[in-house]
Amino acid sequence: xxxxxxxxxxxxxxxxxxxxxxxxxxxxxxxxxxxxxxxxxxxxxxxxxxxxxxxxxxxxxxxxxxxxxxxxxxxxxxxxxxxxxxxxxxxxxxxxxxxxxxxxxxxxxxxxxxxxxxxxxxxxxxxxxxxxxxxxxxxxxxxxxxxxxxxxxxxxxxxxxxxxxxxxxxxxxxxxxxxxxxxxxxxxxxxxxxxxxxxxxxxxxxxxxxxxxxxxxxxxxxxxxxxxxxxxxxxxxxxxxxxxxxxxxxxxxxxxxxxxxxxxxxxxxxxxxxxxxxxxxxxxxxxxxxxxxxxxxxxxxxxxxxxxxxxxxxxxxxxxxxxxxxxxxxxxxxxxxxxxxxxxxxxxxxxxxxxxxxxxxxxxxxxxxxxxxxxxxxxxxxxxxxxxxxxxxxxxxxxxxxxxxxxxxxxxxxxxxxxxxxxxxxxxxxxxxxxxxxxxxxxxxxxxxxxxxxxxxxxxxxxxxxxxxxxxxxxxxxxxxxxxxxxxxxxxxxxxxxxxxxxxxxxxxxxxxxxxxxxxxxxxxxxxxxxxxxxxxxxxxxxxxxxxxxxxxxxxxxxxxxxxxxxxxxxxxxxxxxxxxxxxxxxxx
Amino acid sequence: xxxxxxxxxxxxxxxxxxxxxxxxxxxxxxxxxxxxxxxxxxxxxxxxxxxxxxxxxxxxxxxxxxxxxxxxxxxxxxxxxxxxxxxxxxxxxxxxxxxxxxxxxxxxxxxxxxxxxxxxxxxxxxxxxxxxxxxxxxxxxxxxxxxxxxxxxxxxxxxxxxxxxxxxxxxxxxxxxxxxxxxxxxxxxxxxxxxxxx
Numbered sequence: 209x210x211x212x213x214x215x216x217x218x219x220x221x222x223x224x225x226x227x228x229x230x231x232x233x234x235x236x237x238x239x240x241x242x243x244x245x246x247x248x249x250x251x252x253x254x255x256x257x258x259x260x261x262x263x264x265x266x267x268x269x270x271x272x273x274x275x276x277x278x279x280x281x282x283x284x285x286x287x288x289x290x291x292x293x294x295x296x297x298x299x300x301x302x303x304x305x306x307x308x309x310x311x312x313x314x315x316x317x318x319x320x321x322x323x324x325x326x327x328x329x330x331x332x333x334x335x336x337x338x339x340x341x342x343x344x345x346x347x348x349x350x351x352x353x354x355x356x357x358x359x360x361x362x363x364x365x366x367x368x369x370x371x372x373x374x375x376x377x378x379x380x381x382x383x384x385x386x387x388x389x390x391x392x393x394x395x396x397x398x399x400x401x402x403x404x405x406x407x408x409x410x411x412x413x414x415x416x417x418x419x420x421x422x423x424x425x426x427x428x429x430x431x432x433x434x435x436x437x438x439x440x441x442x443x444x445x446x447x448x449x450x451x452x453x454x455x456x457x458x459x460x461x462x463x464x465x466x467x468x469x470x471x472x473x474x475x476x477x478x479x480x481x482x483x484x485x486x487x488x489x490x491x492x493x494x495x496x497x498x499x500x501x502x503x504x505x506x507x508x509x510x511x512x513x514x515x516x517x518x519x520x521x522x523x524x525x526x527x528x529x530x531x532x533x534x535x536x537x538x539x540x541x542x543x544x545x546x547x548x549x550x551x552x553x554x555x556x557x558x559x560x561x562x563x564x565x566x567x568x569x570x571x572x573x574x575x576x577x578x579x580x581x582x583x584x585x586x587x588x589x590x591x592x593x594x595x596x597x598x599x600x601x602x603x604x605x606x607x608x609x610x611x612x613x614x615x616x617x618x619x620x621x622x623x624x625x626x627x628x629x630x631x632x633x634x635x636x637x638x639x640x641x642x643x644x645x646x647x648x649x650x651x652x653x654x655x656x657x658x659x660x661x662x663x664x665x666x667x668x669x670x671x672x673x674x675x676x677x678x679x680x681x682x683x684x685x686x687x688x689x690x691x692x693x694x695x696x697x698x699x700x701x702x703x704x705x706x707x708x709x710x711x712x713x714x715x716x717x718x719x720x721x722x723x724x725x726x727x728x729x730x731x732x733x734x735x736x737x738x739x740x741x742x743x744x745x746x747x748x749x750x751x752x753x754x755x756x757x758x759x760x761x762x763x764x765x766x767x768x769x770x771x772x773x774x775x776x777x778x779x780x781x782x783x784x785x786x787x788x789x790x791x792x793x794x795x796x797x
Numbered sequence: 798x799x800x801x802x803x804x805x806x807x808x809x810x811x812x813x814x815x816x817x818x819x820x821x822x823x824x825x826x827x828x829x830x831x832x833x834x835x836x837x838x839x840x841x842x843x844x845x846x847x848x849x850x851x852x853x854x855x856x857x858x859x860x861x862x863x864x865x866x867x868x869x870x871x872x873x874x875x876x877x878x879x880x881x882x883x884x885x886x887x888x889x890x891x892x893x894x895x896x897x898x899x900x901x902x903x904x905x906x907x908x909x910x911x912x913x914x915x916x917x918x919x920x921x922x923x924x925x926x927x928x929x930x931x932x933x934x935x936x937x938x939x940x941x942x943x944x945x946x947x948x949x950x951x952x953x954x955x956x957x958x959x960x961x962x963x964x965x966x967x968x969x970x971x972x973x974x975x976x977x978x979x980x981x982x983x984x985x986x987x988x989x990x991x992x993x994x995x
């Protein structure tokens with residue numbers, strides 16, 4: 209460099225140019241070292257997070273818009289209860305106060321006590337640990353609150369300190385305060401677009417970014433950011449309920465499963481009774497195709513198979529059967545080389561699916577019994593007695609069971625972070641919301657949901673993972689407080705802010721967080737009209753930021769996941785969380 | 798006689814010359830004589846004559862009549878008049894209502910939100926809503942709600958920002974019964990009605 213073209217030959221006396229060059233070089237070197245040290249710190253911190261600190265996040269989505277006005281309910285004698293009965297219609301949508309103390313009518317409706325089913329009297333009334341902190345005005349609820357009778361299993365979790373509610377949460381933009389007065393005149397950009405519309409509000413709940421066109425879900429963003437914590441080939445995101453916005457990501461597309469407890473294989477194959485390897489004639493290749501072989505040698509790898517002594521694509525390697533022909537065809541398609549990058553990229557999808565299929569099969573095998581049942585089934589059988597629902601274990605319960613089994617089999621997946629998505633549909637109760645049965649209408653949905661979640665908790669406790677799991681509920685929106693008819697065929701229509709809950713070992717349970725709505729219809733926080741559609745007092749961002757932090761996101765990563773968060777809350781410091789009544793996670797767990 | 802490297806001497810000479818020039822220019826521009834001469838010159842210069850612009854009349858287009866306050870575009874009015882036309886099948890009413898919602902959406906940038914009363918207010922431009930595509934005093938509006946030809950309010954169910962189920966209770970005036978008429982039925986899975994719920 210310049211140092212070699214200088215005139216002065218005596219290098220023992222550096223001139224000004226030498227000084228500048230050398231000090232710059234030194235500073236560059238120093239910068240690199242400092243950078244390296246800081247990177248090492250990051251790597252160390254990442255490694256520390258990833259080593260043995262498995263965390264699973266479960267999004268329990270209530271598709272259709274849960275009437276959470278009838279999930280967390282004012283009880284006893286209070287101003288809130290009076291407003292509740294007046295608004296909901298005492299004989300239309302209101303849950304009678306006497307219903308909170310009940311005796312299950314028969315053995316099928318009974319509850320698991322930990323050792324047996326019981327039909328003894330129970331109560332869904334709750335005692336909150338943060339009395340009054342959630343009241344919109346002093347003494348409004350009188351600390352007399354109850355859960356829907358069908359949510360008794362959730363009440364047991366609330367009482368055990370494993371579950372808390374967050375009241376009146378909803379999508380908000382945050383650029384300008386929304387009030388009943390300005391609701392109809394605010395610029396469109398100041399409100400979440402298409403309020404009260406199913407798909408729009410679902411997407412907004414699952415992205416928590418209502419003022420920007422959808423690109424990724426907030427779960428997908430987390431998966432993209434924290435993918436370095438996972439060593440396995442399975443995506444951080446697994447959906448047991450199909451495509452959703454929550455898990456849409458750039459780098460970590462969700463892996464989709466069904467609730468049957470087995471991986472979806474090619475028609476005619478499955479991981480246990482008829483694995484792929486059984487369609488091969490060359491037995492030396494079978495380990496590469498059978499899911500039972502431990503990772504990573506179970507991965508689809510035609511070249512490895514080729515090296516082990518045979519051409520996996522040779523016709524003679526496959527059984528002369530329709531299954532063998534199908535397998536050969538799909539293997540040939542996957543082994544094709546493409547000139548186009550797009551084609552190559554497209555080809556990685558089925559290849560990736562074959563790889564993860566084997567991994568997931570191995571994970572599920574950890575809890576699989578020889579007869580096709582699971583070692584965790586007992587918990588769901590306890591909470592879904594024979595004769596209650598038909599089929600006995602509803603789909604949502606099976607979805608939760610698959611999540612539990614994947615967590616139990618996590619060692620096979622080599623991932624320290626998983627994000628699961630499950631969904632229960634049918635909450636759009638515009639008509640006959642209360643049909644008078646515990647297994648139909650809104651009651652039936654609450655009943656299924658609560659039992660499935662309680663069984664999940666028991667399963668997690670059994671395998672010692674309850675502290676490593678956080679489940680949160682979400683739904684399109686709350687429903688109108690007032691009924692749409694005056695008889696027992698009434699339902700409710702689309703609302704806005706509603707109550708959600710979070711559950712897990714790290715949850716500071718037994719609380720109602722946020723602010724319970726003032727139940728005044730045609731005034732107060734009823735956004736417009738006279739139906740009781742509450743303007744949310746807590747944004748989805750605020751809740752999801754706390755959850756993101758628990759999952760391992762740094763403050764800057766939370767800004768990426770939830771860019772609007774600071775419009776509602778300065779930070780996640782304990783002081784701020786307490787002042788907002790949103791202190792629902794114990795980060796030390 | 799001359800130094801071997803004249804460069805530094807040349808640069809020093811040019812710097813001195815520049816400083817001398819700058820000092821001279823500063824003194825010249827701040828002298829009273831020069832300032833008075835400039836002021837005198839400016840005072841003698843004639844001012845430009847300003848004239849008020851001649852107002853240009855707004856172009857008139859005889860093809861676009863001015864609308865009376867509270868009225869709507871005649872084409873939309875004609876479409877609204879087609880509602881409850883007993884010469885047309887009742888399904889036509891739902892199509893017309895869907896067309897009005899579509900027109901509103903194109904103008905405002907999204908479907909109106911809320912239930913019947915909210916949507917009616919939006920279409921008629923009342924309660925602070927912008928734009929008006931439906932006449933406020935139409936016979937199909939009763940108690941602030943759009944009604945079907947049997948007198949029952951339509952049921953609006955926003956599935957997405959651009960897809961809305963519109964339901965008429967039909968002749969029996971009971972919603973969610975077999976004789977209901979439905980435009981853009983909702984997808985299954987939400988559990989909208991026992992019939993379509995999943």
